Amino acid sequence: MRLSRQVESPARRSAIMRAVKSRDTAPERAVRAMLRSFAPGYRLHRKDIPGNPDIAYVGRKQAIFVHGCFWHGHDCARGARMPKANADYWRAKIARNKARDETNFARLAELGWRTLTVWECELKDKDALEKKLRAFF
Template sequence: MDSMSAQQRSQLMSKIRGKNTKPELFVRRLLHAAGYRFRLQGSIPRSTLENILKEHPDAHLPGGKLPGRPDIVFSARHQVVFVNGCFWHLHDCPDGQHAPQTNAEFWEAKRTATRGRDQRTIVALRELGWESMVLWECELGDPKVVLDRLTGFLGPTDGSTVAV
């Protein structure tokens, strides 16, 4: 039985951040230390935005940001990285599959909708010519493994390809 009141649960949930989370900060530190430069929360340079809109006039880019507001953006490479929490994005791992007992229908609908939105975002980015990588919170235990996956996705950090 859950001993937390609705008000206590609400206060607890309100403290959970949507950006600049510990997993995101961990990944950003790894990337920066390896020499990669990037933008945050879907931001892209004006020239990149103009090029996207020229090639895809029907693209919906609210606030001049990429669909889904990716956590980490490499604009010159046209690559993005999402750092997803397993619970919130309904990952297939044990943390992602743990379903709350309280208000179960609400949480199932919310998390399923998030998973669907994530899939639509990846498709929208692909249609704009962008590659995406998803890192799950449960996969961030070993910094070397995480960095190897990132460098495999991003390629070398030489000055000619690093996005600032």
């Protein structure tokens, strides 16, 4: 038996999307837990740094962004999946997010900052992610 998805009303869908957190997400907390063991001393969501990085090492000028694959258009199964409803809106929204990310990374580079993007899907292989994080430092 195949389960079908219920089509949400626009108001309900809007409420659901508003509830999606932008900070202190599960992937972000998992990355921070990993960093605590070998690179403590980070700061969170610094608004005085371009792009408001999720994790910042101010003295080292290093910024880590933990991105959701869907929201930032990652080239993986989850990031490539586009909603069928209101597809034009979502394509434009994700394109704006990607353009904003590129602008922020360029601004940080101009200021001498190094950046690292951790994708949500990378949390599936914690050993590889820890290697990536250690290499960044």
